[in-house]
Amino acid sequence: MSSNKSMRPILLTGHERPLTQVKYNREGDLIFSVAKDQHVCVWYSSNGERLGTYDGHKGTVWSVDVSLETEFVVTASADFSGILWNAENGKILYTWNFNSPAKRCELSPDNKFLFFLTDQAMGQVGTVKIFQLNTSDLSKQSDEPVLEILNKGDASIKPTVAAWSYGGKYIITGHADGSITKYDATTGEELNRVKAFKETVTDIQTSSDKTYFVASSKDQTSRLYDIDTFELLKEYLSDAPVNSACITPVKDFVLLGGGQDAKNVTTTAGGEGRFDCKIFHKIFEDQIGRIKGHFGPINCLSTHPDGHSFVSGGEDGFMRLHHLPKSYLDFQYEVEKTAEALQHQNNENPDALKVDA
Amino acid sequence: MSFTNWVDAGTELPAPQVIDNNDGTKTVISYRYNDQKKKIKVTQKIKLIETTETVNPLVAKRMKWSRFGLEKDNKNIGPATTTTKILEPVTLILSTTWKADEEKEQQLAKKNTARSVMKCRFCGNSGHYSAKCPYKDTFGVDGLPKSEVPAASDKPSGFGAKYVPSGLRAGANGLKPVNEVPALRFTNLNSNVDTQTLQQLVSKFGPYERVSVLKNRDTGEPMGVAFVNMLTKKDAEAVMEGLNGKGLFNMIISVEWAKPKK
Numbered sequence: 164m165s166s167n168k169s170m171r172p173i174l175l176t177g178h179e180r181p182l183t184q185v186k187y188n189r190e191g192d193l194i195f196s197v198a199k200d201q202h203v204c205v206w207y208s209s210n211g212e213r214l215g216t217y218d219g220h221k222g223t224v225w226s227v228d229v230s231l232e233t234e235f236v237v238t239a240s241a242d243f244s245g246i247l248w249n250a251e252n253g254k255i256l257y258t259w260n261f262n263s264p265a266k267r268c269e270l271s272p273d274n275k276f277l278f279f280l281t282d283q284a285m286g287q288v289g290t291v292k293i294f295q296l297n298t299s300d301l302s303k304q305s306d307e308p309v310l311e312i313l314n315k316g317d318a319s320i321k322p323t324v325a326a327w328s329y330g331g332k333y334i335i336t337g338h339a340d341g342s343i344t345k346y347d348a349t350t351g352e353e354l355n356r357v358k359a360f361k362e363t364v365t366d367i368q369t370s371s372d373k374t375y376f377v378a379s380s381k382d383q384t385s386r387l388y389d390i391d392t393f394e395l396l397k398e399y400l401s402d403a404p405v406n407s408a409c410i411t412p413v414k415d416f417v418l419l420g421g422g423q424d425a426k427n428v429t430t431t432a433g434g435e436g437r438f439d440c441k442i443f444h445k446i447f448e449d450q451i452g453r454i455k456g457h458f459g460p461i462n463c464l465s466t467h468p469d470g471h472s473f474v475s476g477g478e479d480g481f482m483r484l485h486h487l488p489k490s491y492l493d494f495q496y497e498v499e500k501t502a503e504a505l506q507h508q509n510n511e512n513p514d515a516l517k518v519d520a
Numbered sequence: 521m522s523f524t525n526w527v528d529a530g531t532e533l534p535a536p537q538v539i540d541n542n543d544g545t546k547t548v549i550s551y552r553y554n555d556q557k558k559k560i561k562v563t564q565k566i567k568l569i570e571t572t573e574t575v576n577p578l579v580a581k582r583m584k585w586s587r588f589g590l591e592k593d594n595k596n597i598g599p600a601t602t603t604t605k606i607l608e609p610v611t612l613i614l615s616t617t618w619k620a621d622e623e624k625e626q627q628l629a630k631k632n633t634a635r636s637v638m639k640c641r642f643c644g645n646s647g648h649y650s651a652k653c654p655y656k657d658t659f660g661v662d663g664l665p666k667s668e669v670p671a672a673s674d675k676p677s678g679f680g681a682k683y684v685p686s687g688l689r690a691g692a693n694g695l696k697p698v699n700e701v702p703a704l705r706f707t708n709l710n711s712n713v714d715t716q717t718l719q720q721l722v723s724k725f726g727p728y729e730r731v732s733v734l735k736n737r738d739t740g741e742p743m744g745v746a747f748v749n750m751l752t753k754k755d756a757e758a759v760m761e762g763l764n765g766k767g768l769f770n771m772i773i774s775v776e777w778a779k780p781k782k
Contacts, residue, residue, distance in 0.1 A: 169610065169611050172607045172610060173607065207583075210599055214587060215585075216591065217589060218589050451618055483607075490614060494615070
């Protein structure tokens, strides 16, 4: 085993229940993780040391997001609330109260707005609620959303996940019936709607410039869409339900995490649960490798902004932090290698390109 | 030159002297009084290793954040063992034929472990038991030609003859350890002592076969223990005599025979 192929994952065992979301901050030095155990944890990504926990939620925390400069953290929880935290000391700055569980929250790219996705449950309509952030005094926020995007249908098509686009221009939502929708973030108008999957959309993560996104679904596939044209760019086929997918910076890869649902283990065939993190090539759509380790389905994935490490959170309650080995960065397709060699050759000998007339 | 109080004592001390050794190290000679009010000369050899790391100022600021929440009472430095565990290495193979590659690697690993477990005593190959060796009749035990292995008839045998272990029988050189020079075990080494330093040190006494400084697998820091194999026993004894109890980088090192491997 050569050392440039091997890595030593770091197991983070701060949560006691299944993980629901993990996220790096902008510089990638901190990892924020939320789980069904009410604590929000923050870790140093370099060595896996837990810096602290944000305590105050009384139910499952479904989603977390962190501001650009890591001054504050937002969480959405099943205890019908969303909380704005001081990132440095874990103090609560503000609490939004809803009438149903908040499933997802995300800050707009400029940090001036944020949305909460409230679940279609307890007689409520699944809604994306956009709030304006008062950044001058974080503890004084408005309870009145500036915009509400309501689900036009029953619970079978309720929104499950959502994400901001570039410039905070659109909001992309994934629905329980497998469709994805693009809304105008200022008017709330529905611009596009595509039936992308056969089953529930489990995750939507944008590229680092937020111009395209990858959506994953329980129907064992994951798809890459352009935000402007809403065109299907690529499709990745897995062999188990996909719970999370993310686009890696630096290398043109897509990570897929998932696995057989715990409730289906006894009712479906197949020896292994396929709880591995699958690495697909973003452009060629082939699976090029996998990383094993979790003993439950992977619920969430996130990559470091510099693309050299990633973290996965599982139904088993563990997070695995991987600092990727050299072989990951070196990998290229034969065509890529040839193209690079040709370009190198042309740079050294520019006349070689010229064709005799 | 006597003094009665500490004020006088303080004035009598010469200023510390710093000598540059031109090899990246400095020798600092300072003086102080011990508990018995005796003047002591302290000689320190210092090597300054400067490392520069460029960090984003925001990240540098966050590295100094104090712990909060459940970690508030944790005063230890570094990751807590209860929340963070470094796992065994895993291999990442990226290729379009990753499935086949992974299987190949697994089979190779399986084969390698099998080889280390079983080895034929006649021909030295793995893959079959000694009893089933096809060259059993041509080779002797442990690779020696058959003529050198004492035949069973050399010794009087039969009922009543006392059993003699094979290692004690005449001509039983095949079972003795090949390397008769035991390893030397260095302990209490300064953490700055690396393999190269030790190689230079022991090569003064004669040719060495192996010098290895043990390092912590996680942190890469030397553990202060090293093993040295010299080519001859005489050299090994000379090393022990010459270095045991001597100071090296401010530490008094101890050299002893290593316990033989079981």
